[in-house]
Amino acid sequence: MGTAARLTEGQARGDGPMVRLGLRTRKGQRSRRPAAPRRGPRSRAAARPAEPAWPLGPAGLGRFFGGLSVVLVGVLGLCLFLTTPLFGVRDILVIGSVHLTSEEIVALCDVTPGTNIFKVPTADIRERLLALPRVSEATVSRRLPGRLVVEVVEREGVLLLPCQEQFVEVDATGHPVELHRFIGALGLPVLTGVRVEGVTLGSRISDERVSLGLWCAAALGVQGRLAVSEIHVDDRGELTLYTLEGIPVRLGPATALDAKVEAFMSILPDLPSVEFDVAYIDVRYPRHPVVGSTETVFQPGEWPGDDPDAVLLGGP
Secondary structure, three states, X not given: OOOOOOOOHHHXXXXXXXXXXXXXXXXXXXXXXXXXXXXXXXXXXXXXXXXXXXXXXXXXXXXXXXXXXXXXXXXXXHHHHHHOHHHXXXXXXXXXXXXXXXXXXXXXXXXXXXXXXXXXXXXXXXXHHHOOOOEEEEEEEEEOOOEEEEEEEEOOEXXXXXXXXXXXXXXXXXXXXXXXXXXXXXXOOEEEOOOOOOOOOOOOOOOHHHHHHHHHHHHHHHHXXXXXXXXXXXXXXXXXXXXXXXXXXXXXXXXXXXXXHHHHHHHHHHHHHOOOOXXXXXXXXOOOOEEEOOOOOOOHHHOOOOOOOOOOOOOO
């Protein structure tokens, strides 16, 4: 076959020496063998030796048991805190109660003496206190080793609202706090000219006339409320006070209440020295308050001199 290599019969059977076969090429070109496929890089994961079944060495075991011992000590300490008599409740200190007695608040806490102080549900006690119509704020705290501190802020009534055959005490925000049958010792004025149905203790009263009365009562302050027996609101929304002696004090519309109340309170101490029966006090114009009888009324520029029937107290 020309220059092509021939295999002898023995070489074909594999008995003779192997002969490297060449490929016929063009002149000046070298024969090329087919490139063997490249092998990819060996996987690192495959190259890693298998991990032992128990990966912790002596150092790892020490850390493991050290952490376990810390957890066990913490659990034992917690159990000690929750069971030791050292932290048993010995007393309950009540702060801020005026109308509610300390005994009433302690009974509401419902804490048995000796109960571990960390087991006392302070949040639940606070919610029970806030459910009382008289209480506006409450705080319950622990004072180690065995004292529970209960601090309350009570609602203070500013007027009384007739309710059937009783009177309901209402605070400045309009919340009824308590029912009373006898009101002589309360030192609060009665609100008249209004009629409110379905009053519920603790639920705010939403009534325009009641709101006017509350604004007036708040402006009077403690001393002013002690000197007034009644606050009347008429159909036009105008206000009239009545002193303990029954003298009407005309405030008019519920504007500039602070100035009107200040004028009234400046007149009040001088009323006993008046030599005639005072029929009314008019502070609708607070810079010119008037005190007069039923027969004559004088304005600031009309001072009557020695006229015994009328007198002007206060001034511009």
